[in-house]
Amino acid sequence: MVDPSSVNGLVSSIPITAETDDFNDATSVEKLSSMKLMMRSYVHGALREKDQGNPIRYNELISLLSKSPSQAEALSPQKLYVWILVLSQSVSQLDKSCASLVDAILHVDWAFRDRSFSDAYINFLENLVSAHSIYVVSVLNTLVSGLRYRSQLPRFAVVSRTNAYERNHAALRSVLRLIPTSINSLFVSIVRFLPHRRFNSAEQAAYIKNLFEITQYLPVMRKQILSLVVDHMAQMDAHIQIELDDLEEEVEFDAYNMRFDEDYISDESDDEDDVNGDDSSVASADSEFSSEREGEDKTQQIAQVKSMVRRLDAMMTLTFRYLAKIAIDQPDICSELYHTLVDTFDRTILKTLKSRYTQFLLFYLCSLNVTIYSDHFVDHLVAHITDPLRPGITRIAAAAYISSYIARAKFLEPSRIQRAITMLCSWSEEYIEQQEMKTDHPDTTKHDVFYAVMQAIMYIFCFRWRDLILEDELEVEDEIVSDGVTESSKKWCRGLRNLPRLIMSRFNPLKVCSPAVVRQFAKLAHHTHFMYVYPLLKKNKDVVISGINADVSPMGSKNLLVTVQTFFPFDPYKLEGSKSFIDGIYFEWISEDDDDESDESESEESEEEDVTTSLMAMSISPSPNSFLQ
Incomplete structure (x- = not known):
């Protein structure tokens, strides 16, 4: 001895x-x-x-x-x-x-050493958890922490980061094979080591990519992990919009190359702006954030916003790739992913009214199967809108989402756009039949959902009016002409037949809805010979309705209608690294020639001028080159 x-x-x-x-x-x-x-x-x-x-x-x-x-x-x-x-x-x-x-x-520090050492270490972990289940959680924490990005490799490293990640995954597979009941503990570890939003792009990307790798050998965790990743991105997305609101100016996002296939090398500019450290830095990040920001000038604030945008872009790129790969390699599980995204959308994204990009994951997935996913998404939003038991913010936000989705989804056939318009108009018609006789004047608080739906209808009309014209003349034998309001030179879908009635109702949506949307609707409705509403717009100048275009209602509560007037969740996608997934399926604004309106009076022309500028002002895009794109 x-x-x-x-x-x-x-x-x-x-x-x-x-x-x-x-x-x-x-x-x-x-x-x-x-x-x-x-x-x-x-x-x-x-x-x-x-x-x-x-x-x-x-x-x-x-x-x-x-x-x-x-x-x-x-x-x-x-x-x-x-x-x-x-x-x-x-x-x-x-x-x-x-x-x-x-x-x-x-x-x-084992994963960067030679093969013999890593094999011996994994064997130790296997023996340990087999002999003593009390150490399973500690072992899982060790392995999950090994999936995080390390900016500096140890001096003894003989393999790359990617090889080290692979070894940690191999060890995880072994432990889970021996102790199948440890899956719940694994998810707790995954949440524990999720990078703070202030960690740099490489740290975010490496961890997210490794989480997606876990789903390949642990499909039972696919839903949990995808939900976690989307929640994480949605929080960062909303935080970016809050920062941009504070800046009160446009920020041009820089193009950059997140080199995912080169061992997650992060941009130097990203490193300079972010917190690079171990988990101890996370605990103090939030407490120090407020005091740090007080002394920051605008240049630093803009730099930090750009850095957060790079992180979000990196994660969006990886998630798009993940969805695209599964759609090709495992199409049978796409439905599971879709419903996971919808659940996360309902829980996290829908009611924030601040998320700018995360919802495009659902937009992209809907494009992969229009018949199933897209139709279900539209029906899902309509169900939210028409359910009186749901909170007002949910119903109003759903109206904003369906309008922006139908307007921007290039992959939608005319029949599906017409179907959506029909559902929205039918609900609105039923609403005024029940409520109009009880209403003496527009009430933006009591009828805010109705106004949100009317704005959605007008917004969709502005973008997709060409798809609302029928090809089959036999379908329009009873096309409406009411008191000269509607001109029937074009053959409109049946869903629009009662829109003039809705527009001219006592609720006066042209006065209450977003002025920019109303002006553009008036312009296009006249241009397409659908309606002529300029006299009503002129009359509305003398109408005063409390709560319109105010941040708070007369009772002092937040005016949800005003919020939705400025919320268009599928505004043009500006994240340079991931926008290629959206470009081909995104409907850009198509402008109309204004020459045929030269006979309008000066007052009518003044109502129409600067429409594009007004619509830009409504956009929540951090850097909208043009709202109508």
Whole structure:
């Protein structure tokens, strides 16, 4: 048995060749075997003495294993390897009382070492969780933390970050195979190590990509992980919009290259603006944020916003890629992903009224199967709108989403656009039949959902009026002409037949809805010979309705209608890295020639001027080059 006074004499005699399983001579093999016996004897003795009240050698072993590789007294890789082999053979003795020793082993930086070392370490983890389930959570925390980005590789690294991630995944698979019930604990670990929003692009991207990798061998966690990722992006997305609102100016986002296939090398500009550190920095980030911001000038604030945009763009790119890959390789599970996104949309995105880009994941997935996903999404939004038991903010936000979706989804056929218009107009008609006789004047608080739906109808008309014209003349035999309001030179879909009635009702939506949308609707309705509403617009100049274009209602509460007037969730997509997934399926604004309106009076022309500028002002886009694009 070795000298119990110190472990140093023991480890110093371990042969250099102990690193590998391939020994060239019998002497080296014999020395390795001898060292293993001596070290095993030392471990057994240290544990026995600890139980007897003498933890000296036990603590020496912990100290030795805990030393940073940069310290002079640290074990060499070869000697550390042998200790892992020996401890792996002694796991039956590492009960709860040995938690400090196990913790030291779990903090060994293992994944960047050579193959023999990583294999030995994974074998230790397998033996440990098989012998003692109490260590499963600690092991999972160790492995999940290994999926995070490291800006600096250890000096002893012999493999890349990507190889290190692969080893952590291999270890996770092994642990989960041995302890299948540890899945719930794994998700807790995943949430624990999710990067704070102030961590840089590489840290966000590396972790998100590794989470998607987990779903490949743990499909049962696919829904949880996708929901977590989308929630994470939605929070960052909303935070960006809050920052942009504070700036009160446009911010041009820089194009950049997030080199996902080059070991997650982050942009230097991103590193300069972000917090680069371990998890201890997360705890203080929020508490310090407010005081830090007080002393920041606008230039710094803009730089931080751009940095957050890069992080969001990186995560959006990876998520789009993930969805696209599954659509090709595993189309049978696309439905599961769609419903996961819808659930997350309802829970996180719909009611924030601040999310700017995250919802485009659902937009993209709907484009992959219009018959199933897109139709369901539209029906889902209509169900929200028409359900009187839902909160007003949910119903109004759903109206904003359906209008922006129908207006911008290039992949929608005319029949589907007409179907959506029909559902919205039918509900609006039923609403005024029930409520109009009880109403003497427009009430923006009581009827805010109705006005949100009317704005949605007009907004869709502005973008997709060409798709609302019927091809089959037989379908319009009873086309409406009412008091000169509607001109029937074009054959409009049946869903629009009662829109003039809705426009001219006592609710007076042209007075209440967004002025920019109303002006554009008036312009196009006249241009297309659908309606002529300029006299009503002129009359509305003398009408005063409380609560219009005010941030708060007369009762002091937040005016939801005003909020939705400025919320268009599928505004043009501006994230340069990920916009390629949206460009081909996105409907851009098509302007009309104004020459045929030259006979309008000056007052009518003044109602129409600067429409594009007005619509730009409504957009929540951080940098809308043009709202109508």
